[in-house]
Amino acid sequence: MDSRIAYRGYTFDDVLLEPLYSAILPSQVNVCSRLTRNIPLHLPVVSSPMDTVTESEMAIALAQEGGIGIVHKNMTIEQQALEVDRVKRSEHGVIVDPVTLPPEATAAEAARIMDERNIGGVPITVDGFLKGILTRRDLRFLDSPETKIEEVMTRENLVTAADDTTLEDAQRILLENKVEKLLLVDRDYRLKGLITIKDIDKNLRFPLASKDTRGRLRVGAAVGVMDFDRVAALLEKGVDVLVVDSAHGHSKNVVETVKEIKRRHEIDVIAGNVATTEGTRDLLMAGADAIKVGIGPGSICTTRIISGVGVPQLTAIANTAKAIADTNVPIIADGGIRYSGDIT
Structure with missing residues (x-):
């Protein structure tokens, strides 16, 4: 049995940071980060693309605070596109394409x-x-x-x-x-x-709100593998980032989907979920602009229970970090965070 154990894995509860001397005041702390290669965030918090978590209301609230919401895909293409449109039209500097009607409308x-x-x-x-x-x-x-x-x-x-x-x-x-x-x-x-x-x-x-170059709130949306009609509809509504969302991101379908989206469109793509160095490298080679990390660490996620696969989250993050060390591609820790200390 011991010969089949690849390595020892750690999760957040297994590790603490040793405190050292500091002259930094809490008011001086800057938590700005990057969501993808090209999208900055004032607040490094992303809401999950789950049907019980993120639609337009959550995405608006989170973007106003400086984070971003990813609208789930468990709805029709038209419904998801409308949710994205609601976010993009909810707040602007200048609305350059306002909704209009003709005089003869009712x-x-x-x-x-x-x-x-x-x-x-x-x-x-x-x-x-x-x-x-x-x-x-x-x-x-x-x-x-x-x-x-x-x-x-x-x-x-x-x-x-x-x-x-x-x-x-x-x-x-x-x-x-x-x-x-x-x-x-x-x-x-x-x-x-x-x-x-x-x-x-x-x-x-909301001075720190996450906004695009036209002053609109940023929003992301999840898509499934090879769902290119959905991708086109979301892009038409101005979505800022797409998330190729799968419980097993290190698979042929996910890799090919990322490649095809990047070939067809100029849009940042987050791909995942993965937990290994090899999986991360393959998604990077496909053109992913950020990597989502975590196989079943979420408190309500059943992936590990049903399939019996996964990697403790802190180790999964460390595995992924090895692959992105010489790139400008961020990683997103997806799941397993229960306390503020886990973020630290």
């Missing part, structure tokens, strides 16, 4: 879109030219949901600004006019964007 259509997108107003356009704005307040006292938008929308005295308006100037204009939405237009009155007072307030409340 109040019922407007109400449905506002509910789906969790927004409080919709610009009304014709061929890209701004014609008005419709808010929830305009819909509140209507007799019929079939009422045309053009009958109730605000079309006069619209508060607009040039499309190169800064957030500081936008805040001043909104406060001066006592409105919540500033419509950005070009010289020909084409709609070019939207700034809301809610987004400006959130910028002040």
Whole structure:
């Protein structure tokens, strides 16, 4: 039996750090890290792509604090794409592609879109030219949901600004006019964007929020092996990172899926889960931008119980670290963390 034991494994409970002298104050600590080669995080915390953990609500809350959520894949492609879209539209600096409706649309259509997108107003356009704005307040006292938008929308005295308006100037204009939405237009009155007072307030409340280059909250999404239709739909909604999610990441299907996604698209890919040096190297060779580590260490994960396979998590992390030592690819410890000391 002893000859079949490869090595001794350790988990978090088996190891403690020896305290040494320090002159660093808690206020001086910086926990900034990287999620992938190209995505930084102020808070190195990622929510699991489990159907009991991460949909848009969790992803929004975590991104506001500086982390990121990975939306699970146990739903239709359309549903998952909508969850990603809700995160991307929940908070912006400048919304450069706001949802719009034509004047002939009905109040019922407007109400449905506002509910789906969790927004409080919709610009009304014709061929890209701004014609008005419709808010929830305009819909509140209507007799019929079939009422045309053009009958109730605000079309006069619209508060607009040039499309190169800064957030500081936008805040001043909104406060001066006592409105919540500033419509950005070009010289020909084409709609070019939207700034809301809610987004400006959130910028002040959540200064460390994890955001993309357009000021939108970051969000990731899980995909299965060879599920390229799902990948395309998620990319269309602006997903920031894809997670090829498998209980056994060191498999042909996972490796080939990572290769194909990287060949087809310019998107960061997290691949896993693995627990060995060899598995990590194969995913690196496939093009993975981060490696997810852990075979069944989570408190509610049944992989080890059902399959009888796994590696104690601290040893799995050490195995993976050997493979990424000379690269700029981060590893993500997935599962097994029960206390703050485990993160340390």
